[in-house]
Amino acid sequence: MKVIVQQESFAPGQVIQTFQDALPRGKHGGVVSFVGTMRDFNDGEDVVSMTLEHYPGMTEKHIEQVCAEAAERWDIVDSLVVHRYGEMFPNDAIVLVAVWSAHRANAFDACRFIINYLKARAPFWKCETTTAGEKRWVEHNSKDPKAEVSDSE
Amino acid sequence: MKVIVQQESFAPGQVIQTFQDALPRGKHGGVVSFVGTMRDFNDGEDVVSMTLEHYPGMTEKHIEQVCAEAAERWDIVDSLVVHRYGEMFPNDAIVLVAVWSAHRANAFDACRFIINYLKARAPFWKCETTTAGEKRWVEHNSKDPKAEVSDSE
Amino acid sequence: MVNISIKYFASLRDRMGRADEALELDGDSATVSEVWAKVTDGQSIPDSTLISVNMEYTDADTVLKDGDELAFFPPVTGG
Amino acid sequence: MVNISIKYFASLRDRMGRADEALELDGDSATVSEVWAKVTDGQSIPDSTLISVNMEYTDADTVLKDGDELAFFPPVTGG
Numbered sequence: 001m002k003v004i005v006q007q008e009s010f011a012p013g014q015v016i017q018t019f020q021d022a023l024p025r026g027k028h029g030g031v032v033s034f035v036g037t038m039r040d041f042n043d044g045e046d047v048v049s050m051t052l053e054h055y056p057g058m059t060e061k062h063i064e065q066v067c068a069e070a071a072e073r074w075d076i077v078d079s080l081v082v083h084r085y086g087e088m089f090p091n092d093a094i095v096l097v098a099v100w101s102a103h104r105a106n107a108f109d110a111c112r113f114i115i116n117y118l119k120a121r122a123p124f125w126k127c128e129t130t131t132a133g134e135k136r137w138v139e140h141n142s143k144d145p146k147a148e149v150s151d152s153e
Numbered sequence: 154m155k156v157i158v159q160q161e162s163f164a165p166g167q168v169i170q171t172f173q174d175a176l177p178r179g180k181h182g183g184v185v186s187f188v189g190t191m192r193d194f195n196d197g198e199d200v201v202s203m204t205l206e207h208y209p210g211m212t213e214k215h216i217e218q219v220c221a222e223a224a225e226r227w228d229i230v231d232s233l234v235v236h237r238y239g240e241m242f243p244n245d246a247i248v249l250v251a252v253w254s255a256h257r258a259n260a261f262d263a264c265r266f267i268i269n270y271l272k273a274r275a276p277f278w279k280c281e282t283t284t285a286g287e288k289r290w291v292e293h294n295s296k297d298p299k300a301e302v303s304d305s306e
Numbered sequence: 307m308v309n310i311s312i313k314y315f316a317s318l319r320d321r322m323g324r325a326d327e328a329l330e331l332d333g334d335s336a337t338v339s340e341v342w343a344k345v346t347d348g349q350s351i352p353d354s355t356l357i358s359v360n361m362e363y364t365d366a367d368t369v370l371k372d373g374d375e376l377a378f379f380p381p382v383t384g385g
Numbered sequence: 386m387v388n389i390s391i392k393y394f395a396s397l398r399d400r401m402g403r404a405d406e407a408l409e410l411d412g413d414s415a416t417v418s419e420v421w422a423k424v425t426d427g428q429s430i431p432d433s434t435l436i437s438v439n440m441e442y443t444d445a446d447t448v449l450k451d452g453d454e455l456a457f458f459p460p461v462t463g464g
Contacts (some may be wrong), residue, residue, distance in 0.1 A: 011166065011170070012166060012169075012170075013164065013165060013166010013167055013169055013170055014166055016165075016166055017164070017165075017166055020190075021244075025193055025243070025244065026192045026193045026194050026243070028190065029189060029190065029192060030187055030188055030189040030190055031187070031188050031190070032185070032186070032187050032264075033185070033186050033188075034183055034184070034185050034257060034260075034261075035183055035184050035186075036182060036183040036257075036464055037173075037181065037182065037183055037184070039179045039182060040178055040179045041179050052463065053394060053395055054463070055392070055394055055437075055440070055456065055458070057440055058437060058440035058456070059463075061440050062440075083463065083464070090178065090179070091174075091178065094463075094464065095463070095464045103304075104187060104189075104268065104304050105303075105304040107187075108187075108261065108264075108265050108304065111185075111261075112261050115257065115464060118463065118464050119461075119463060119464035120461070121442070121461065122461060122463050122464070123394065123435075123437075123458060123461050123463070124461055124462060124463025124464070125394060125395035125396070125458070125459065125461065125462055125463075126462045126463070127395070137395055137396040137399075137459070137462075138462045139396075139459070139460070139462070140460050140461075140462050150258075151256075151257050151258040151261065189385050205384065206315060206316055207384070208313070208315055208358075208361070208377065208379070210361055211358060211361035211377070212384075214361050215361075236384065236385070247384075247385065248384070248385045268385060271384065271385050272382075272384060272385035273382070274363070274382065275382060275384050275385070276315065276356075276358075276379060276382050276384075277382055277383060277384025277385070278315060278316035278317070278379070278380065278382065278383055278384075279383045279384070280316070290316055290317040290320075290380070290383075291383045292317075292380070292381070292383070293381050293382075293383050
């Protein structure tokens with residue numbers, strides 16, 4: 001289990017491959033991953049960049065909790081989360097969740113669980129800069145971070 | 154929707170990135186992918202290489218059918234499948250399924266559907282070569298390729 | 307006259323000792339199981355054998371038409 | 386004497402005009418809502434505000450202990 005919260009941009013495929021090359025051989029049959037990408041519009045306006053603020057320490061702690069919970073609930077080989085903070089640009093990868101398992105059903109379930117709970121619980125806040133130079137906080141619907149979450153929103 | 158059945162090895166992350174770079178901008182919020190990897194043991198014996206036989210024409214046709222069905226059932230932006238045939242070696246990627254969508258729930262569901270039906274329907278057969286030089290066909294449990302499938306096996 | 311082609315894959319090809327063959331059916335038509343009996347000297351199709359006609363899955367009762375591509379193969383193991 | 390630190394994030398930091406502060410509580414203890422009233426001249430915590438103490442989510446009735454790190458922030462929007 002590895003959780004990385006970093007400012008630098010990253011190439012999801014490369015990060016997955018490097019992590020996978022270090023896994024014990026022959027134990028996993030596959031990897032399921034989710035990569036979230038920055039869009040270039042939101043609410044009808046063009047967005048030139050986005051700054052992600054986070055709560056250092058609490059962010060890592062909660063993503064690690066979610067990964068540990070996934071490893072308890074499903075039989076998986078390993079998991080990897082990379083999440084950026086700071087300024088980023090359209091089409092940048094924001095978040096990567098990857099889960100390796102012997103049976104793919106577990107990897108699908110665990111990967112989905114991790115990204116859903118990460119989105120509900122990990123303290124990150126998006127602030128967009130529009131082409132008009134306006135900065136605005138992205139406001140989502142209020143959600144209890146302790147509640148059961150889904151990915152239907 | 155793109156289906157590639159090829160003999161050459163491929164780097165999943167690179168293939169995903171190249172495909173994604175050509176997608177219309179701003180329509181998808183993320184990509185869910187499954188990558189199946191060749192293991193280096195099976196049934197307790199070390200496997201040095203594997204040869205995947207396929208039914209040219211029928212293989213592509215059935216993977217395309219499965220992708221088209223996924224696109225009907227879920228609101229997705231695009232899907233990509235790469236599947237190898239011929240000789241491959243431990244830790245090689247055998248299959249990649251990637252699905253882009255605006256809402257990640259659809260990408261998870263569609264990706265899982267595609268790999269499950271691909272595994273049940275696409276005419277591929279694995280033949281392993283063990284360290285003892287023995288060649289053997291991998292036999293799975295019999296399954297009706299027309300039935301509803303799951304990923305629990 | 308009904309002319310068909312037959313393909314065998316994987317372990318079934320090894321068992322048959324050939325990858326494909328052409329067959330001319332005497333009557334107007336024949337089912338898949340009748341064709342199998344013909345190419346194996348009267349045997350019945352082994353359990354779990356999969357059958358396709360013109361690259362679509364089908365069953366042993368399917369009646370073959372002129373020009374059909376019939377295939378027999380074991381359960382698939384891709385992905 | 387109870388000394389705590391408070392952090393504000395995102396739109397709530399903009400609104401408070403500060404990112405963090407230290408607070409010495411007069412009595413033996415205070416709840417999160419009492420602390421919020423103290424730093425905002427008697428207001429109540431806005432709807433949908435999230436609260437953490439020592440980096441764990443909690444609610445407004447939590448009683449603070451000496452050395453606690455309290456944080457207020459809007460709904461999270463990562464991932």
